[in-house]
Amino acid sequence: MTKTDLNNHKVVSLSEWLEARKQFLTQEKEFTRLRDQLSRQRRELPWVKVEKNYVFKEPDRKTTLAELFEGRSQLVVYHFMFAPDEEGPCRSCSFWADSFNAIAIHLNHRDVTMVAISRAPSEKLEAFKRRMGWNFKWVSSGNNDFNYDYHVSFTPEALKDQVEYNYAKQQTDSTDLPGVSVFYKDGNGNIYHTYSVYARGIDILNTAYNYLDLVPNGRDEDELEFSMAWVRYHDQYESKSGNTRREAR
Amino acid sequence: MTTHITGTREEWLAARLELLAAEKQLTRRSDELARRRQELPWVRVDKEYRFETDEGGASLADLFRGRSQLLVYHYMFGPDYTAGCATCSTIADGFDGFVVHLANHDVTLSAVSRAPLAKLQAYKRRMGWRFPWASSLGNDFNFDFNVSFTEEEQRKGGIEYNYERGGHAMDETQIPEPVAQNAAMTGTDVATYTRERPGMSAFVLEDGVVYHTYSTYARGLDGLWGMYQWLDRAPMGRNETGVWWLRHDEYGER
Numbered sequence: 001m002t003k004t005d006l007n008n009h010k011v012v013s014l015s016e017w018l019e020a021r022k023q024f025l026t027q028e029k030e031f032t033r034l035r036d037q038l039s040r041q042r043r044e045l046p047w048v049k050v051e052k053n054y055v056f057k058e059p060d061r062k063t064t065l066a067e068l069f070e071g072r073s074q075l076v077v078y079h080f081m082f083a084p085d086e087e088g089p090c091r092s093c094s095f096w097a098d099s100f101n102a103i104a105i106h107l108n109h110r111d112v113t114m115v116a117i118s119r120a121p122s123e124k125l126e127a128f129k130r131r132m133g134w135n136f137k138w139v140s141s142g143n144n145d146f147n148y149d150y151h152v153s154f155t156p157e158a159l160k161d162q163v164e165y166n167y168a169k170q171q172t173d174s175t176d177l178p179g180v181s182v183f184y185k186d187g188n189g190n191i192y193h194t195y196s197v198y199a200r201g202i203d204i205l206n207t208a209y210n211y212l213d214l215v216p217n218g219r220d221e222d223e224l225e226f227s228m229a230w231v232r233y234h235d236q237y238e239s240k241s242g243n244t245r246r247e248a249r
Numbered sequence: 250m251t252t253h254i255t256g257t258r259e260e261w262l263a264a265r266l267e268l269l270a271a272e273k274q275l276t277r278r279s280d281e282l283a284r285r286r287q288e289l290p291w292v293r294v295d296k297e298y299r300f301e302t303d304e305g306g307a308s309l310a311d312l313f314r315g316r317s318q319l320l321v322y323h324y325m326f327g328p329d330y331t332a333g334c335a336t337c338s339t340i341a342d343g344f345d346g347f348v349v350h351l352a353n354h355d356v357t358l359s360a361v362s363r364a365p366l367a368k369l370q371a372y373k374r375r376m377g378w379r380f381p382w383a384s385s386l387g388n389d390f391n392f393d394f395n396v397s398f399t400e401e402e403q404r405k406g407g408i409e410y411n412y413e414r415g416g417h418a419m420d421e422t423q424i425p426e427p428v429a430q431n432a433a434m435t436g437t438d439v440a441t442y443t444r445e446r447p448g449m450s451a452f453v454l455e456d457g458v459v460y461h462t463y464s465t466y467a468r469g470l471d472g473l474w475g476m477y478q479w480l481d482r483a484p485m486g487r488n489e490t491g492v493w494w495l496r497h498d499e500y501g502e503r
Contacts, residue, residue: 009290009291009453009460010290010291011290011291011292011293011460012290012291012292013292014292016290017289017290017291017292017461018412020289020290021289021412021463021464022412024285024286024289025411025412025469027282027285028282028465028469029468031275031278031279031282032468032469032471032472034275034278035275035471035472035481038268038271038272038275039481039482039486039487040486041268041271042268042481042482043484043485043486045261045264045265045268046253046254046255046256046260046261046264047251047253047254047255047256047261047484048255048256048257048258048261049255073484073485074483074484074485076479076482076483095347095350098346098347098349098350099343099346099347099475100343100346100475100479101346102342102343102345102346102497103339103342103343103475103476103479105342105497105500106339106342106476106494106497107476107479107480107483108500109493109494109495109500110480110483110485110487110488110489110493111485111488112479112480112483114479166269167262167265167266167269180482182482182483182484184251184253184484186251190251192251192253192255193261194484195265195482195484196265197272197482200273200276201269201272201273201276203276203279204276204279204472204478205475205478205479205482207343207344207347207472207473207474207475207478208344208347208350208351210472210473210478211320211344211347211351211356211358211449211473212351212354212356213279213282213283213286214286214320214449214451214463214465214473215318215320215356215451215453215462215463216287216291216318216451216453216462217287217317217318217355217356218283218284218286218287219283220354220355230353230354231350232353234349234350237349237352237353
């Protein structure tokens with residue numbers, strides 16, 4: 001996203017600003033309606049019955065995919081990038097987690113259970129979750145097929161060639177990539193896969209980005225080596241209270 | 250058994266790819282709107298506003314806390330409310346988790362409400378939040394940025410919110426149920442409750458001068474409300490007919 005030149009920005013009277021703002025508001029309203037329309041379309045997607053029996057690991061027990069619903073009918077899975085041999089998880093995914101951690105409780109009251117799933121062993125997940133002060137459920141898919149079936153983990157063998165990610169063939173050297181998958185469980189206990197989204201499709205789920213889209217500098221990532229190069233685990237920023245732009249660079 | 254259409258992975262994929270194309274368009278449209286938003290002209294803020302904060306009295310420039318950009322969440326908490334608006338609380342639950350990231354990207358996110366500071370502090374402690382929250386009690390800030398209104402404006406139907414006059418559910422003479430519910434949850438009557446409105450405003454500080462760059466209200470806040478973006482991806486969607494949410498420490502009581 002192009003950066004605004006803060007030093008030469010157009011400054012106007014309130015009435016001129018209002019005129020520009022109202023014009024822009026029309027476009028924003030159109031966008032909101034378009035987003036609503038896509039949400040409707042999304043719900044019309046057919047579902048695919050999940051036939052495989054996935055078993056996940058929590059520190060003290062094993063859990064099936066069905067049990068992850070915790071008695072609710074809808075399950076949202078955040079595919080959190082954390083490979084078994086890594087010390088800590090992906091920094092960007094941790095940024096996403098900071099934005100959903102406290103809202104999971106509200107989703108629970110709309111019949112939705114939210115869970116994060118990674119390949120790393122459950123002890124590692126639990127330790128990192130404690131360190132971050134998160135309270136969402138985070139289970140390990142260990143060696144099961146779940147992450148591979150939902151196209152967020154890739155075997156060393158698969159990485160030699162192009163892998164399927166975000167519904168296309170892609171070249172990557174990452175064993176894990178981010179995504180969100182959604183499941184439904186009916187009254188008879190049948191589980192259906194309803195939706196998966198990857199790459200920039202999960203942008204909108206990191207609400208912090210929707211906030212950055214409102215400020216004069218926007219996301220301000222163009223000059224960085226990669227877009228989220230500025231992101232740290234929330235306890236690893238140099239200053240707890242935050243840096244100014246000048247200090248950060 | 251479900252009555253929803255089911256299919257093979259191939260059938261699902263065909264429908265999913267079609268939706269993916271539309272989703273990508275939406276993402277690009279969102280990027281384009283963000284660019285246009287940045288191009289909006291700015292308005293110089295000349296008025297001196299005095300806020301009360303945890304650190305004492307503060308000017309609008311002080312609310313930036315050394316950064317160059319400020320986002321103000323206009324949190325509905327009027328002086329006569331006994332608790333902060335429960336709906337705003339679900340929005341705040343979301344941003345409380347990432348203010349630290351914004352703070353390290355040159356953006357200070359601060360909530361501002363008209364309730365006296367002591368009330369804000371007590372409520373913030375109850376909710377376990379960390380974001381800065383300033384009281385604008387006694388100054389014009391909330392009125393100037395169209396999120397607080399006088400009894401007289403209300404009586405005369407002169408409330409201009411979200412860039413239009415009398416266009417919002419909170420302005421209707423037949424009080425919609427969700428508005429009445431929200432009012433009850435703040436321990437106040439509907440008229441008092443609706444004299445405060447939610448919104449988000451952005452400011453920039455440059456060479457000691459503050460400029461107002463942007464404000465959004467009503468459904469313009471939808472994308473800033475984390476829980477809705479997630480619900481929009483669940484099979485049943487938002488699945489609501491009214492206010493279903495409570496404050497995060499109240500769910501057990503139901």
